[in-house]
Amino acid sequence: MHILIAPNAFKHSLNAPEVALAIQNGLLQSRLDCVCTCFPIGDGGDGTGSLLVDQRRGKRMPATVADPFGRPITSSFGLVDEGQTAIIEMADASGLRLLPTHELNPLRATSFGTGELIRHALDEGATRFVLAVGGSATVDGGTGILRALGVRFLDATGAELTTPDQLTALAHVDTAGLDPRLLTSDLAILCDVDNTLVGPAGAAAVFGPQKGATPADVQRLDAGLARLAEVARQQTGVDMAAVRHGGAAGGVAAGLHTFLRASLVNGIDFFLTFTGFDRFLEKADLVITGEGSIDEQTLHGKGPYGVAFRAKQQQLPVIGLAGRIPLQPSEALGQYFDTLLAIGHEPTDLPAAFLHTEINLTRTARQLGNMLAAHGPVSSP
Numbered sequence: 001m002h003i004l005i006a007p008n009a010f011k012h013s014l015n016a017p018e019v020a021l022a023i024q025n026g027l028l029q030s031r032l033d034c035v036c037t038c039f040p041i042g043d044g045g046d047g048t049g050s051l052l053v054d055q056r057r058g059k060r061m062p063a064t065v066a067d068p069f070g071r072p073i074t075s076s077f078g079l080v081d082e083g084q085t086a087i088i089e090m091a092d093a094s095g096l097r098l099l100p101t102h103e104l105n106p107l108r109a110t111s112f113g114t115g116e117l118i119r120h121a122l123d124e125g126a127t128r129f130v131l132a133v134g135g136s137a138t139v140d141g142g143t144g145i146l147r148a149l150g151v152r153f154l155d156a157t158g159a160e161l162t163t164p165d166q167l168t169a170l171a172h173v174d175t176a177g178l179d180p181r182l183l184t185s186d187l188a189i190l191c192d193v194d195n196t197l198v199g200p201a202g203a204a205a206v207f208g209p210q211k212g213a214t215p216a217d218v219q220r221l222d223a224g225l226a227r228l229a230e231v232a233r234q235q236t237g238v239d240m241a242a243v244r245h246g247g248a249a250g251g252v253a254a255g256l257h258t259f260l261r262a263s264l265v266n267g268i269d270f271f272l273t274f275t276g277f278d279r280f281l282e283k284a285d286l287v288i289t290g291e292g293s294i295d296e297q298t299l300h301g302k303g304p305y306g307v308a309f310r311a312k313q314q315q316l317p318v319i320g321l322a323g324r325i326p327l328q329p330s331e332a333l334g335q336y337f338d339t340l341l342a343i344g345h346e347p348t349d350l351p352a353a354f355l356h357t358e359i360n361l362t363r364t365a366r367q368l369g370n371m372l373a374a375h376g377p378v379s380s381p
Contacts, residue, residue, distance in 0.1 A: 001372070003027060004284035004311075006039040006277070008291035008303035010323060013357035015047050016040030022361035023288055023321065029362070030369025039280055041289075043303040044190035044248070044267025046097065046135030049089030053078030055275040058087065061124060065093045065116035068109035068137045073098065077117045085128040086121035090114045090249055091135035094144070096211065099137055104212025106139040106204075106221060107165040111252055115148025122181050129187045130274070131256075132267070133249035139208050139221045140164040141197070141228045141240075142255025150177035151259060153228075167224030170231050175259065187260055190267035192301060195247030197240050197254040198226045203247035211250070225251050232258050268306030278310060286372075287311040288365075290321035294340055296332050308336035321364060323357065341368065 005027075007019040014022065020038035027036055039055075042048025053060060058080035067073045078087035091097060093113030096104070118129060138144065143153055143164070152174040153161045161170060195201050204213065204221035213221060228251075229240040238258045240246060245264040246254030256262035272278070281287070289307040291298075298305050308318045312335075320337040323344065333340065343360040 001032065001034040001285045002283055003034050003036050004039060004280055004287045005036055006041050006287060006289050006307045007321070008041055008043060008289070009045065009047055010290075010292045010357050011045075013292070013355070014361075016042060016051060018358065019290065019361060022358045023290075023365040026362040026365025027369040029366045030373060032369035032373040034369065037280060037283070039277065041268065041303050041307060042132065042271055043301070043306065044132055044134050044192040046089075046091040046095065048132035048134060048190060048267065048271065049078060049087045049092070049130075052087045052130065052132070052271065052274060053080065056080040061120070063117060063120040065113035065120075067098050067113055068094050068111075069103070070110075070112065073113070075113065075117060077121050079121070079124060079126065081128070083125055085130065086118070086124070086126035088114065088117050088121065088129060088131045090131060090133040090252070093117050094138050095135045096137045097135060104137065106137065106208055106211045106213050106250065107217055108163050109138045109211070110140050110144030110147075110163060111136065111138045111142060111250070112144035112148045114252075115145035118145065119148060119179065122179065122185070127185050129185060130270075131187065131189045131262075133189055133252050134192065136249040136252065137211050138164070138252075139204050139211060139213065139225070139250035141167070141203075141225050141251035142253075142259075143167065143228065145252060146255060146259055149179050149182060151175050152177065164221055164224055168220070168227050170224075170227050173231055173235055173259070178259075182260055187256060187262040188270065189245075189248065189253050189256060189262050189264050190270055191245035191248040191253055191264050192267045192303075193248050194244060194300065196243065197229055197246040197251050198222055201247075203251040206247065207250060228255070266301050266306075268301060268303045272306055272310060277307075281311060281314050281316065284311075284316055287316050287318045288321065289318065292322060293324040294320050294322040294333070294337070295324070295326050296330055299332060299336070305336060312336055319368065321361065
């Protein structure tokens, strides 16, 4: 049996390659006669960029850029397609993982360093850009990136605004200094959320608290993004506030769509196409995917759904492994997942579950392998 192992990361515990390896180890410890292919996936979240570079056998280029508070750090970007396509991982320059918890402050944090990565890639000759924007520490509407690329955000006196807490005073966006190389470049942003820019389901309200925002901070950030959207609409005719996926990465998606004509794409669809996933499906008898939680929200463009959708097009059985699955059977999930297995073996709290993810994945995969060896493969409708 040839098993294709294509999981997403289990957030707060294991990255996607570690998950795939744990599942493979469990299967190989079982009595099942199988060959495993590990194909870790990303849907735009933190780590997606690295996976894209690895799958396309690209190279990583080091670069010194600003962290979310303007301090110099060593970061990197990827180049594939003989240097024509740059893979930018926002978390590598403007990410939550760069900051200790006590430093989180989305009123002051900016995406400027990510813009510097784009500029470095331009200097290397890249003309196509793929941005994986998950895991950002910012809620600045992409203004930091745009400033690094030559755009200026000005108040009524002509003073430049440089942090998100100042955006409520925005009067004009000056694009005269925008790097002209961007006008002939193609920019795709990988999105794994549908949220729009402002309001109760917007970037500040939904993602601000994860990045350290208090309720008062959320109100100020939302007001700043709303002001940015109003000024942008007046100058460009584009309604940033209405852009689907626009709230991704603290509004980076809406900002770059409006001022750089970036395309906002479903992260997992892009990932699977860009990496040639369908070629690996052709050799598979069974597909195993997973992430921390699988429920009906998974069907709204999350990684395991993208894998399962393509596997079902090839009439392959699909097994989903997760830390949490629905208590009751779901007809909607059942269309894509033949079996869902929760990897926990006893009631436990969340920190302990995170700590034991690798052990639980390996144990569950070993048990699954033994069941397959005894009863044969899962059948797919």
